[in-house]
Amino acid sequence: DTAVSQTPKYLVTQMGNDKSIKCEQNLGHDTMYWYKQDSKKFLKIMFSYNNKELIINETVPNRFSPKSPDKAHLNLHINSLELGDSAVYFCASSLGGAGETQYFGPGTRLLVL
């Protein structure tokens, strides 16, 4: 069974479109994260939720809106996609805070044309 899963794995879309990425974890963890990894492999935190509550919100454009319907799911909706949004988006989860082991999903490769 996959611990942290993301859908879709690949997303190719036009500039200006709106898209969503879904993430689910079956580890019973309380904290979930969204990271963005650019072409140079730099991994940067975007958001973090603990028990459905937003606890980390980095300097991310308002076009990005996370939603956590329950503690096992964390979705990411992106409005008005731009070329610079092209990256790999990773979902992760941990039992408690960021000082604990984070388990990453396989990533969603987003390409904006």
Add this chain to the structure above:
Amino acid sequence: QKEVEQDPGPLSVPEGAIVSLNCTYSNSAFQYFMWYRQYSRKGPELLMYTYSSGNKEDGRFTAQVDKSSKYISLFIRDSQPSDSATYLCAMSRGGYQKVTFGTGTKLQVIP
């Protein structure tokens, strides 16, 4: 200046070599230090985890933290082709504070 600096490489070594990977950081509040390994087109996975200063060994891997110098290292002994991956250092103040990652060092172990 970035909070965490890591040489991106690439680093190529022959099989069996000892590999040394390093990161420096500027935030003295970091308490938790991690090394993640990322294979091509996969998500990162935790390799080593250290709290505060000191050494930690796990099989062929040794992690060292020197908080006085703000410097962390990962040593890989008897490197194998299967160790070929990108190695990301990461650190955190703990609690629910964010984890800050280095840019990653790409390692290739040549058979």
